[in-house]
Amino acid sequence: MGEKDEKNEIKKVIGPDVFTSTEADEAENEKDLGLLISLIEDKKALKLREFVASHDPIDIAYLINDMTEESDVVYLFKTVPNQYTADIFSYLDPDQQEKIVKAFTNKEVQSLISSMANDDIADFVEELPSNLVSKVLSNTSPDDRKEINSLLNYKEDTAGSIMTSEYVSIKDKCSAKEAIDKIKQFGKEAETISTTFVVDQTRKLVGALSLDDLIFADETVQVDSIMDNDCVSVVADTDQEDVAKLMKKYDLTVIPVIDKEQRMLGIITIDDILDVIENEQNEDLARMAAINPDDFQADYLKTNVWKLSKARIPWLLFLMISDTFTELIINSFETSIAQIPVLSVFIPMLMDTGGNAGGQTTTVVTRALSLNQISFRDIGKVFFKEFRVSVIVGLLCATVNFGWICFEFAIGLIKNTATAPSGMNYNSYIIAGFVALTSFFVIVFSKSIGSVLPLIAKKVKLDPAITAGPIITSIVDTCSLIIYFLLAEIIFAIYGVK
Amino acid sequence: MGEKDEKNEIKKVIGPDVFTSTEADEAENEKDLGLLISLIEDKKALKLREFVASHDPIDIAYLINDMTEESDVVYLFKTVPNQYTADIFSYLDPDQQEKIVKAFTNKEVQSLISSMANDDIADFVEELPSNLVSKVLSNTSPDDRKEINSLLNYKEDTAGSIMTSEYVSIKDKCSAKEAIDKIKQFGKEAETISTTFVVDQTRKLVGALSLDDLIFADETVQVDSIMDNDCVSVVADTDQEDVAKLMKKYDLTVIPVIDKEQRMLGIITIDDILDVIENEQNEDLARMAAINPDDFQADYLKTNVWKLSKARIPWLLFLMISDTFTELIINSFETSIAQIPVLSVFIPMLMDTGGNAGGQTTTVVTRALSLNQISFRDIGKVFFKEFRVSVIVGLLCATVNFGWICFEFAIGLIKNTATAPSGMNYNSYIIAGFVALTSFFVIVFSKSIGSVLPLIAKKVKLDPAITAGPIITSIVDTCSLIIYFLLAEIIFAIYGVK
Numbered sequence: 001m002g003e004k005d006e007k008n009e010i011k012k013v014i015g016p017d018v019f020t021s022t023e024a025d026e027a028e029n030e031k032d033l034g035l036l037i038s039l040i041e042d043k044k045a046l047k048l049r050e051f052v053a054s055h056d057p058i059d060i061a062y063l064i065n066d067m068t069e070e071s072d073v074v075y076l077f078k079t080v081p082n083q084y085t086a087d088i089f090s091y092l093d094p095d096q097q098e099k100i101v102k103a104f105t106n107k108e109v110q111s112l113i114s115s116m117a118n119d120d121i122a123d124f125v126e127e128l129p130s131n132l133v134s135k136v137l138s139n140t141s142p143d144d145r146k147e148i149n150s151l152l153n154y155k156e157d158t159a160g161s162i163m164t165s166e167y168v169s170i171k172d173k174c175s176a177k178e179a180i181d182k183i184k185q186f187g188k189e190a191e192t193i194s195t196t197f198v199v200d201q202t203r204k205l206v207g208a209l210s211l212d213d214l215i216f217a218d219e220t221v222q223v224d225s226i227m228d229n230d231c232v233s234v235v236a237d238t239d240q241e242d243v244a245k246l247m248k249k250y251d252l253t254v255i256p257v258i259d260k261e262q263r264m265l266g267i268i269t270i271d272d273i274l275d276v277i278e279n280e281q282n283e284d285l286a287r288m289a290a291i292n293p294d295d296f297q298a299d300y301l302k303t304n305v306w307k308l309s310k311a312r313i314p315w316l317l318f319l320m321i322s323d324t325f326t327e328l329i330i331n332s333f334e335t336s337i338a339q340i341p342v343l344s345v346f347i348p349m350l351m352d353t354g355g356n357a358g359g360q361t362t363t364v365v366t367r368a369l370s371l372n373q374i375s376f377r378d379i380g381k382v383f384f385k386e387f388r389v390s391v392i393v394g395l396l397c398a399t400v401n402f403g404w405i406c407f408e409f410a411i412g413l414i415k416n417t418a419t420a421p422s423g424m425n426y427n428s429y430i431i432a433g434f435v436a437l438t439s440f441f442v443i444v445f446s447k448s449i450g451s452v453l454p455l456i457a458k459k460v461k462l463d464p465a466i467t468a469g470p471i472i473t474s475i476v477d478t479c480s481l482i483i484y485f486l487l488a489e490i491i492f493a494i495y496g497v498k
Numbered sequence: 499m500g501e502k503d504e505k506n507e508i509k510k511v512i513g514p515d516v517f518t519s520t521e522a523d524e525a526e527n528e529k530d531l532g533l534l535i536s537l538i539e540d541k542k543a544l545k546l547r548e549f550v551a552s553h554d555p556i557d558i559a560y561l562i563n564d565m566t567e568e569s570d571v572v573y574l575f576k577t578v579p580n581q582y583t584a585d586i587f588s589y590l591d592p593d594q595q596e597k598i599v600k601a602f603t604n605k606e607v608q609s610l611i612s613s614m615a616n617d618d619i620a621d622f623v624e625e626l627p628s629n630l631v632s633k634v635l636s637n638t639s640p641d642d643r644k645e646i647n648s649l650l651n652y653k654e655d656t657a658g659s660i661m662t663s664e665y666v667s668i669k670d671k672c673s674a675k676e677a678i679d680k681i682k683q684f685g686k687e688a689e690t691i692s693t694t695f696v697v698d699q700t701r702k703l704v705g706a707l708s709l710d711d712l713i714f715a716d717e718t719v720q721v722d723s724i725m726d727n728d729c730v731s732v733v734a735d736t737d738q739e740d741v742a743k744l745m746k747k748y749d750l751t752v753i754p755v756i757d758k759e760q761r762m763l764g765i766i767t768i769d770d771i772l773d774v775i776e777n778e779q780n781e782d783l784a785r786m787a788a789i790n791p792d793d794f795q796a797d798y799l800k801t802n803v804w805k806l807s808k809a810r811i812p813w814l815l816f817l818m819i820s821d822t823f824t825e826l827i828i829n830s831f832e833t834s835i836a837q838i839p840v841l842s843v844f845i846p847m848l849m850d851t852g853g854n855a856g857g858q859t860t861t862v863v864t865r866a867l868s869l870n871q872i873s874f875r876d877i878g879k880v881f882f883k884e885f886r887v888s889v890i891v892g893l894l895c896a897t898v899n900f901g902w903i904c905f906e907f908a909i910g911l912i913k914n915t916a917t918a919p920s921g922m923n924y925n926s927y928i929i930a931g932f933v934a935l936t937s938f939f940v941i942v943f944s945k946s947i948g949s950v951l952p953l954i955a956k957k958v959k960l961d962p963a964i965t966a967g968p969i970i971t972s973i974v975d976t977c978s979l980i981i982y983f984l985l986a987e988i989i990f991a992i993y994g995v996k
Binding site: 018019026054055056058062180183184187188193194211212215216230232233234235238242243246247248249250251253258262270271274277278281282284285286288289290291296299300301305306308309312313315316317319320321323324326327328330331334335337338341342344345346347348349351352353355356357359360362363364365367368372373374375378381382385388389392393396397400401404408413414415439443468469470473474477481 | 516517524552553554556560678681682685686691692709710713714728730731732733736740741744745746747748749751756760768769772775776779780782783784786787788789794797798799803804806807810811813814815817818819821822824825826828829832833835836839840842843844845846847849850851853854855857858860861862863865866870871872873876879880883886887890891894895898899902906911912913937941966967968971972975979
């Protein structure tokens with residue numbers, strides 16, 4: 001690519017970046033990645049700096065995450081000034097961050113992280129192998145190190161662990177002008193200044209102050225008269241999912257974190273909450289799909305086959321072994337099956353129907369739980385509701401099932417006489433009626449048990465989503481078979497089997 | 499409750515509202531709801547106004563959503579001034595909004611909606627029965643009506659349908675001081691002013707201007723020299739899920755919406771995007787659980803039994819009927835099962851294992867697709883990766899399965915001779931080996947097909963999540979049985995059956 005083309009390329013990306021479609025975005029990224037790598041490999045330092053400066057740091061981070069050559073990544077970080085790379089660095093995948101820290105000298109590490117926010121440093125240190133942690137921490141100032149360590153000390157998944165201490169706090173008795181001056185002085189370091197928080201002399205949170213209100217206010221007015229004194233806050237050990245729910249409920253872009261004495265500790269901004277929501281969603285999906293959630297986070301194409309396998313084996317084995325119950329039940333009814341072989345034909349259909357019916361209920365109840373629409377004390381209401389639903393759904397499905405099975409027998413799709421050792425011609429209508437009756441009971445049973453399982457899981461501090469997937473299927477499979485063979489005794493009695 | 503208690507109650511809630519736990523929050527809400535209803539039913543208008551004024555409008559809306567008496571809701575809305583109720587109204591459930599519009603006179607409707615933002619009006623009009631729509635629209639000013647209608651005209655789920663036209667735009671050639679003055683003048687009406695957007699003479703978007711930068715800037719500087727001219731924007735027909743992804747990727751709290759000529763149309767703020775993310779998550783969950791997503795949105799306890807049933811019947815019936823294939827397969831192998839009944843014992847375990855193994859893969863691939871980590875052209879890579887994973891997982895599971903079945907036979911948990919009509923004593927190791935071999939093939943097959951299904955679904959414009967639930971289970975069930983009975987032919991050959 002000639003120098004002239006290159007220049008055009010760089011100019012083009014300046015100006016508003018309009019998103020039109022995912023495909024266009026992907027093609028653009030691929031072109032940019034190719035250009036970036038060629039700039040690096042041709043050692044065009046000046047053009048490289050220009051390219052990085054003219055792109056959003058997040059875009060550059062995404063491109064670097066797709067680079068496979070370690071030397072390319074390191075060259076870029078050594079060539080481009082810190083004012084750009086510090087920001088880019090905090091958006092990199094942990095493995096790319098690790099490569100850079102490894103390749104950098106102490107001095108280079110120091111100058112890189114000096115421009116980073118302390119909560120971003122804490123986030124990336126958490127993912128780092130311990131030998132590199134000390135390399136990073138020894139290159140921060142004592143004050144920063146103290147703060148990073150305290151951020152690292154909050155329990156995982158709490159408000160404290162995701163908050164930042166880079167915010168501006170305003171004293172309640174100062175004037176609007178003093179507040180604006182303080183924001184002008186310290187605001188550059190803060191994560192957000194669109195809302196600042198007002199504290200009294202003892203550092204207790206007393207209200208929130210939006211920049212909007214502040215710039216509309218008279219310069220001499222005291223901030224405690226224009227602040228919102230009914231602002232929502234969380235204590236540091238609040239679960240991050242509860243923080244997400246609160247911010248969503250109250251349409252907040254920032255929420256203050258306080259200690260038990262209501263003293264201000266930090267703030268949580270909406271961008272950190274989007275990650276929480278996504279992680280929570282991923283966890284539920286993983287649980288419903290019988291995968292270990294911790295192994296479900298990384299980039300798919302970059303995760304190696306062993307790691308993917310490891311995430312899947314434990315649950316698959318557990319569920320396989322738990323099917324021993326179904327084996328025992330069928331084994332104990334083998335004699336009857338041998339007498340009326342057509343009975344075995346409907347086992348998969350009944351098991352699937354039970355699993356699906358139960359899964360619908362556990363999913364609906366789990367969702368209602370996670371949206372705080374219901375809690376454990378509603379267990380009676382939920383059970384009664386699902387019971388009525390199951391009767392309606394069961395009656396309809398059983399009726400259709402009866403008609404369909406009669407039809408299958410009538411047109412000879414399924415033959416019910418062919419192989420019975422006794423040579424008896426069982427009445428198709430009785431078989432169809434019996435299977436339909438079973439499907440009714442299986443649906444009622446699956447939905448009823450499915451309605452209480454998530455509530456019980458929540459009560460004993462398990463993730464309710466765990467019941468919404470394969471667990472309900474396994475339980476219902478076993479129970480469906482028991483229902484089937486218990487009802488079959490009636491058929492056996494009619495035909496005098498055994 | 500005496501007057502004195504009431505006063506304390508009202509005072510208490512002023513001041514920062516600290517969230518500690520979901521239970522405490524719920525108890526608080528229940529107390530507040532009781533208090534609110536008693537204020538309404540005792541017709542204490544003054545106290546009622548005080549109560550509403552001292553609480554967050556969102557909290558009041560949540561309390562009203564839990565009220566069952568229509569007259570209570572209407573009394574509150576007629577008693578409390580519009581400055582409070584307009585805000586509360588926009589957070590109400592559609593059915594409560596409908597009750598109020600029905601009970602209100604034209605004049606009351608007019609004064610209520612006069613304080614509402616146009617996009618909020620459009621949102622609630624969308625949910626309203628048509629006779630009430632005209633009641634609302636006839637009470638808006640011609641200008642507002644035009645804007646509401648244009649908002650209603652954007653295709654559902656696009657950027658245009660969720661954007662608001664209440665924003666402040668700044669001309670590129672004006673000074674920082676002029677910009678601040680314009681924000682002071684028009685900012686009160688805007689949804690956000692923390693970021694404003696800069697347009698040229700032809701209304702084309704040229705950049706974004708953060709309030710932070712603006713207040714730090716020299717008063718005389720021209721805005722186009724301090725604006726971010728590399729801001730991200732979307733066109734009006736961009737899918738709202740893509741908007742959510744972009745805002746998440748770039749940590750944005752607001753994004754501008756433009757037309758094909760890059761002219762500014764409106765903005766989308768992060769609070770609307772949180773709803774999009776939640777809806778998307780709900781849709782995926784519903785699809786995975788075989789429920790119609792449209793019927794999955796409402797409050798669980800308030801949805802009646804018929805509606806809940808209606809949402810579940812179609813998929814359940816479809817999946818039940820599609821199990822006809824499993825019925826046909828077992829039916830055609832009935833003779834063999836009658837000869838070696840122990841074969842039927844392992845059918846549920848093999849079917850479950852196949853469903854679980856396939857479900858793991860479809861879920862992982864669906865998630866990677868939704869995070870844009872992979873696209874259709876990666877189909878080869880994904881298939882090969884999952885194939886290798888399936889061989890590892892399959893080998894391990896088959897080995898454990900073999901050991902476990904041998905153990906079951908050895909300790910007599912499962913009897914393989916009891917009921918065979920021929921009285922033959924089949925070799926347990928051969929049976930165990932055959933079942934284990936089947937489980938290996940079932941896992942490899944399920945994961946391989948599961949790796950391509952979501953990609954194909956996406957290619958033909960279906961939601962990939964649809965494959966991650968019961969669909970893969972149904973396909974895999976049928977195929978597992980085919981694999982099982984094909985392999986069984988080998989066993990039959992060994993024992994000379996048929």
